[in-house]
Amino acid sequence: MARTRSKPAPKAPPPAESTPSTIKALPPSVSNAPKLFVLPKDTSEDTRIVTLDNPATGTPSRYLFCVEKGFYEFTRIVAPRKACKSWLITSEGADVEEKEREKEGLQLGSGYVSKSPDLFIATPVDILFLILPALAPKTAKETKQHFLCLDDHLDTLTSLSPHWKGLLKQFPKLKQRVETRMQAICDTVDAGDETMYRISQEKLLGTLVKKAERMSAGTFPASLEEKFIKSALEVPIMNIKREDSGISEISTTTSIVLEDAATPSTTTESQLSVTTSQDSQTTATTVSSDSEAPSKPALATPPEIPHLLRLRTSFTYLTTTYLPPTLRTHLTALLSVSTSTSIPNFAPLTTHLAALAVLKAEALSLRSISDNISHKRNFEEDEERIAEREEKKRKKDEDEKKKKNESRAVKQLKKVDTSGMKKMSSFFTKAAPKKKA
Amino acid sequence: MLEARLQQANLLKKVVDAIKDLVQDCNFDCNDSGIALQAMDNSHVALVSMLLRSDAFEPFRCDRNIALGINLGSLTKVLRAAQSDDILTLKAEDAPDVVNLTFESPSTDRISEYDIKLMDIDQEHLGIPETEYAATITMPAVEFQRICRDLSALSESVSIECAKDGVAFKCTGDIGSGSIQLRSHTDVEKPSNNVEIDLAEPVALTFSLKYLVNFCKASGMSESVKLCLSNEVPLLVEYGLQSNSYLRFYLAPKIGEEE
Numbered sequence: 001m002a003r004t005r006s007k008p009a010p011k012a013p014p015p016a017e018s019t020p021s022t023i024k025a026l027p028p029s030v031s032n033a034p035k036l037f038v039l040p041k042d043t044s045e046d047t048r049i050v051t052l053d054n055p056a057t058g059t060p061s062r063y064l065f066c067v068e069k070g071f072y073e074f075t076r077i078v079a080p081r082k083a084c085k086s087w088l089i090t091s092e093g094a095d096v097e098e099k100e101r102e103k104e105g106l107q108l109g110s111g112y113v114s115k116s117p118d119l120f121i122a123t124p125v126d127i128l129f130l131i132l133p134a135l136a137p138k139t140a141k142e143t144k145q146h147f148l149c150l151d152d153h154l155d156t157l158t159s160l161s162p163h164w165k166g167l168l169k170q171f172p173k174l175k176q177r178v179e180t181r182m183q184a185i186c187d188t189v190d191a192g193d194e195t196m197y198r199i200s201q202e203k204l205l206g207t208l209v210k211k212a213e214r215m216s217a218g219t220f221p222a223s224l225e226e227k228f229i230k231s232a233l234e235v236p237i238m239n240i241k242r243e244d245s246g247i248s249e250i251s252t253t254t255s256i257v258l259e260d261a262a263t264p265s266t267t268t269e270s271q272l273s274v275t276t277s278q279d280s281q282t283t284a285t286t287v288s289s290d291s292e293a294p295s296k297p298a299l300a301t302p303p304e305i306p307h308l309l310r311l312r313t314s315f316t317y318l319t320t321t322y323l324p325p326t327l328r329t330h331l332t333a334l335l336s337v338s339t340s341t342s343i344p345n346f347a348p349l350t351t352h353l354a355a356l357a358v359l360k361a362e363a364l365s366l367r368s369i370s371d372n373i374s375h376k377r378n379f380e381e382d383e384e385r386i387a388e389r390e391e392k393k394r395k396k397d398e399d400e401k402k403k404k405n406e407s408r409a410v411k412q413l414k415k416v417d418t419s420g421m422k423k424m425s426s427f428f429t430k431a432a433p434k435k436k437a
Numbered sequence: 438m439l440e441a442r443l444q445q446a447n448l449l450k451k452v453v454d455a456i457k458d459l460v461q462d463c464n465f466d467c468n469d470s471g472i473a474l475q476a477m478d479n480s481h482v483a484l485v486s487m488l489l490r491s492d493a494f495e496p497f498r499c500d501r502n503i504a505l506g507i508n509l510g511s512l513t514k515v516l517r518a519a520q521s522d523d524i525l526t527l528k529a530e531d532a533p534d535v536v537n538l539t540f541e542s543p544s545t546d547r548i549s550e551y552d553i554k555l556m557d558i559d560q561e562h563l564g565i566p567e568t569e570y571a572a573t574i575t576m577p578a579v580e581f582q583r584i585c586r587d588l589s590a591l592s593e594s595v596s597i598e599c600a601k602d603g604v605a606f607k608c609t610g611d612i613g614s615g616s617i618q619l620r621s622h623t624d625v626e627k628p629s630n631n632v633e634i635d636l637a638e639p640v641a642l643t644f645s646l647k648y649l650v651n652f653c654k655a656s657g658m659s660e661s662v663k664l665c666l667s668n669e670v671p672l673l674v675e676y677g678l679q680s681n682s683y684l685r686f687y688l689a690p691k692i693g694e695e696e
Contacts, residue, residue: 409458413458413480424484427671428563428687
């Protein structure tokens, strides 16, 4: 600060009634605004919100607990950030008396405007998932687990999330319910008059698959169906129809190359490329034949595939949202090797998807190869090199652009001889990335 | 949500002009105490640190700490569209993709509005400790600018020697050598012309003139400039701004090649 300059005189306090404002200020928004929830009907009186560990992430999360109906999880539904939305909440059947008073201006309405358009919906969640953290192996390596009695398992549970303790004490019914669900996924041993439990991954897998089957019984909701099923199973169209015979010459050459490269992929597809290439070779110059060229998908989707994919999507969803990470890897591995009849066989799906991936990659490379590149090189190699080259080119362009935008002064500074000058970081220590005041 | 209203667009224009040759992309860190900026030049030998306190704005609102990664070239382009006495308002959301600048002309009813796309800038942030410097020189900003400009015609580097009797700026180049001697000086009529030397122990350090000339681009921001020196630490060149805000430049000394 310039010490030579006289200090500015302290600002006189603004005269009190200098600016009679004409605009009435709205009351300030509440910092801890109420949130909008959709809660289940007819819950018991003891219903409460508890904090329990989320089985998948291990972080404490809120759940709604009702003795009669069990646990509910909250799902937050968010409007897109750009959409300007808010909630106007009024009591629908406000009692008549209140309305009367409102009319007479004796009381303000009880309506409320909430700025955030979020909506929390409570949906039932299987108690099974909530007890999983206590049953799951602590580390991925730990494979052998001991049989423990119910109380021991519950102890582990309470040590993970303390709210369990209160719940179990207050609602003895809950303990029974935990036990029945535990039986569904555990191996049991009777030791004296006590039953000991140990998690059985096979049983858990079976339960999950049943759940997934129920989820994927029909079709998914339209947006999910589009995202996970349709787009995943889309077969790329290999031959692009061209009206111009001059260009059709080129498409002939590409399809020949395709024929060479397509040998490792599925037979249906290589057959197709043979026929098309013959087609266009024999009648390359005639326009009509080209427009007749088949645009039907190169790979037919077997009828059972969509259902399998739906099933697998559901299963993946269940494992990622509800299972502890240690169990997740085990179960996914188990799913692929399991031979039990109750477990669906995903092999046809995997092969189909792999074939699709090959097709898609080819379609992509066909599209990206410009016509004048020599076609002698192998496809895989080409793809990599093209990507590499494009990356290099992009970088170079960016650098060049940057250089062009550099002002003269910046260039001059670059030329400065900085020998003997230490870097700033040798004088000042690195602070945490989040700033000082 | 950030909303900061600056009575004079000129302030931001000048700040950006002063540093845009030194750094190209940088983060403007906004929090409830104001808007801060810290960035190093390409060779990491100089550092700019700016703080515009919330008092400099009327009103200032910043609900959450946000970093606005801005290309200063782009910012200059947009600020060029502002008249120097326009009222400038900076606005950004809590997790912004763009920063919005509004220029209101106080005399006419013209309001112009610009959005600048933000970028993710990965910058290391250095912690700068409060240092007791061996020598602190306060002088008119123009005077310092002139010294740097004159000496840069002769040489690449200048040695600043502070002793009891005053401060000397000396350089030696191919065509010869030059030296400028300043003594404490008090101008009663115009306090901004004062030269003040506050010395704890004698210091002599050598600095790159090109960088100093670059720092002097901030001369328009303040009437006087403060140079703080200590042996073996970077030189601090500080331009004080209104309401305790500042623009500071740090420059590493040249060590081991004094001619």
